Amino acid sequence: MTETPHPLLPATTPVTRPDEHTVQVGGADGRDGVRVWPAGPEVARLLTGIDGRRTERALRGDWSAAGLDDDVVEDLLAGLRGAGLLREVTAGDLLATDPGPAAAARAGLELPTVAAGRWRTRRQSSVVVEGATRVGTPLAGLLAASGVGRVSVRDRGLTTAGEPVVGGVAAHDEGRPRVLAAADAIRRASPLTDLRPLPATQRPDLVLLCRPWAAVDPLTAALQRDGVPHLVATVRGDTGVVGPLVLPGVTSCLRCADGWRREDDPSWPATAAQLATARPAPAGSTLTCLATAVTAAVQALAHLDGGDCAPGVLDAALELGPPTFQPRLRRWPPHPGCGCGARQEGVAEREVAAERGQWGGE
Ligand SMILES: [Zn+2]
Known part of the structure; x- marks a missing residue:
C-alpha cells in the first residue's frame, strides 16, 4: 500500500x-x-x-x-x-473510512482535521467508557462521531429521570439499562461505529473514567497494573474535571493525586472513604457536563492519534465550571510515596505551583 x-x-x-x-x-x-x-x-x-x-x-x-x-x-x-x-x-486513511455515501459525507468533515496517516490510527483505536453518565454518554458519542473505530460503554445501572442530556440518553430512556440507552445515543451520531464490548483478551487503547470518584474505584488499580492508559472525565459538584491522563509507569497515577490530597487535607482519607461508599450525587448542569465531555474528547483524541498531539493533561487535570467555563490547569505530579514508577521530575513543579497559590483544595 x-x-x-x-x-x-x-x-x-x-x-x-x-x-x-x-x-x-x-x-x-x-x-x-x-x-x-x-x-x-x-x-x-x-x-x-x-x-x-x-x-x-x-x-x-x-x-x-x-x-x-x-x-x-x-x-x-x-x-x-x-x-x-x-x-x-494517505491511502491508508481513505481505506479506513466506512463504506457508503453517508459515511463518506460524515468522514469528509472529520478527516481534514486529522494529520496525514492519523485518521487510520484513530479508526483502528478502541476505547472503553466506564459510566454512561451525563458526561460519559455524550463523550462516547463525540469520540465515535470523530472517527474512533470502537467505542464500548460499560454501565450496569438503569436510566433515571435526571440523566437525559443533549447528546446523551433521552427522557424516554427512563428505566432502560443505561448501556442500551447510551448505545442508541451514540448511534444517532455515528450509526456504523462498533459498539461491541471488547474481548477479555483485548486491551483498549484508552479507558475513560466517567464516574465521579475514579481514584477510589478498584477498577483503577487493575488498569494501572495492566498498563492500560486511562483518563478521568467527570463532574464533581458543578466542576468538570478532565485528567489526569494516566500512562501507567510513565506519568502520575490516580494514587499519586490521592497522596497529594492527603498531604493537603489530613481528613481526606475519611472523606474519600465516604465518597467511595455514598450513592453518587447527580452530575452537574448541562453546560458543565457537555463542556467536560468536549474537553475530554480533545485530550482523548490527542492521545489516540499520537504523533505531535501530546495531551495537555499528563501529570495534570483541567477543571472548568460555571459561570465562565474557563479551564484551570491543576498539576498532579508523581507522588514520591506512591511507587507507581512514574518519573519524579514533576514534584518540583508542584512545589513551585503551591508557592504561587495554584494548588487549591477541592
Ligand atoms: Zn502514582
Missing part, C-alpha cells in the same frame, strides 16, 4: 466569486485565502477534484489531459499550500 499523500481541499473551505472573472478560495473571516484570475469554469472543476481521493501526480495527469495549463495548476496548488488550505491524507 502506498502512503503517497493525496491532496485534499476540505469541503468546508469557502469558494466565492468576488467578480465574474475571479475565484476566491478561503480568505473569509480574516483567514488566508487565494484568488485566481482570470478564472474560467475549469478552475472550479479543478478545485472540486482536490478531494483527497487521488495522488497529486494523478490529479496533474487528469488536468493536463483535460487541457489545463500546467502553469495555472502549479500556481494554484502552490497558492493553496502557501495559504494553509490544503490537507494531506
Whole structure:
C-alpha cells in the first residue's frame, strides 16, 4: 500500500466569486485565502477534484489531459499550500473510512482535521467508557462521531429521570439499562461505529473514567497494573474535571493525586472513604457536563492519534465550571510515596505551583 499523500481541499473551505472573472478560495473571516484570475469554469472543476481521493501526480495527469495549463495548476496548488488550505491524507486513511455515501459525507468533515496517516490510527483505536453518565454518554458519542473505530460503554445501572442530556440518553430512556440507552445515543451520531464490548483478551487503547470518584474505584488499580492508559472525565459538584491522563509507569497515577490530597487535607482519607461508599450525587448542569465531555474528547483524541498531539493533561487535570467555563490547569505530579514508577521530575513543579497559590483544595 502506498502512503503517497493525496491532496485534499476540505469541503468546508469557502469558494466565492468576488467578480465574474475571479475565484476566491478561503480568505473569509480574516483567514488566508487565494484568488485566481482570470478564472474560467475549469478552475472550479479543478478545485472540486482536490478531494483527497487521488495522488497529486494523478490529479496533474487528469488536468493536463483535460487541457489545463500546467502553469495555472502549479500556481494554484502552490497558492493553496502557501495559504494553509490544503490537507494531506494517505491511502491508508481513505481505506479506513466506512463504506457508503453517508459515511463518506460524515468522514469528509472529520478527516481534514486529522494529520496525514492519523485518521487510520484513530479508526483502528478502541476505547472503553466506564459510566454512561451525563458526561460519559455524550463523550462516547463525540469520540465515535470523530472517527474512533470502537467505542464500548460499560454501565450496569438503569436510566433515571435526571440523566437525559443533549447528546446523551433521552427522557424516554427512563428505566432502560443505561448501556442500551447510551448505545442508541451514540448511534444517532455515528450509526456504523462498533459498539461491541471488547474481548477479555483485548486491551483498549484508552479507558475513560466517567464516574465521579475514579481514584477510589478498584477498577483503577487493575488498569494501572495492566498498563492500560486511562483518563478521568467527570463532574464533581458543578466542576468538570478532565485528567489526569494516566500512562501507567510513565506519568502520575490516580494514587499519586490521592497522596497529594492527603498531604493537603489530613481528613481526606475519611472523606474519600465516604465518597467511595455514598450513592453518587447527580452530575452537574448541562453546560458543565457537555463542556467536560468536549474537553475530554480533545485530550482523548490527542492521545489516540499520537504523533505531535501530546495531551495537555499528563501529570495534570483541567477543571472548568460555571459561570465562565474557563479551564484551570491543576498539576498532579508523581507522588514520591506512591511507587507507581512514574518519573519524579514533576514534584518540583508542584512545589513551585503551591508557592504561587495554584494548588487549591477541592
Ligand atoms: Zn502514582
